[in-house]
Amino acid sequence: MTGTNTPRLGLYKPDPDDNINVTTDLNNNYDKLDTFTGAIVCTSSTRPNAPYSGQSIYETDTGKVYVSNGTSPASASWKDPVANGLAASNITIGGSGGAITFPGRILSQRSSATSTAMDVQVVGDSVTRFSLNQSGKMEWGSGSTTRDTNLYRGDISTLTTDGNFEVGGDLTVSGNLSADNFPAGAWADWTPTL
Secondary structure: OOOEEOOOOOOEEOOOOOOOOHHHHHHHHHHHHHHOOOOEEEOOOOOOOOOOOOOEEEEOOOOOEEEEOOOOOHHHHEEOOOOOOHHHOOOOOOOOOOOOOOOOOOOOOOOOOOOEEEEEOOOOOOOOOEEEEOOOOEEEOOOOOOOOEEEEEEEOOEEEOOOOOOOOOOOOOOOOOOOOOOOOOOOOOOOOOO
16 A cells, blocks of 8 residues: 655655654654754755745755745745845734843844834833934934934034034034034133133
8 A cells, every 4th residue: 555745844644554664764754854854954055945824944055034824936035034034024022121142233224214223112112212214314212202302414524403402511622613502792701722
């Protein structure tokens, strides 16, 4: 009699009336289980040619991980989990208070300069307290209302804020000092250091 094969790994299942062949029915199946445990290690040119839905691979030549959706042809079934869904989802990495160390840089690539690159908030906040967008503009807020403080590149070699700027220590100006809308008498108590 002829046995059947499992749908995902193709493990051989002998017919109940068959005699068991140690090589075919046991050892070959064990070898397949060992090979297919976890992500399959391969190269971009040696990917499995009959992947099942959910099968994952790690390519040693590209360093990338792909997951198959099980469709045909096999070459088109491999999807990058980050580019195909995870990038648009919220992902939690690590636990509360834990630190995550990256040996390289974090690169945010979005289609617009006003798109958000990073947000920071305290648990329970309704609005993020700090936001950085693709242009480098930084915004701060209380966490409960719209962010009201910012710092950004206003022009060539110019750092700008739309609000007030307060300095707790000394302020040193190496170039020319210019000011608009100074209140009357504001210069009265100011003595330049020569």
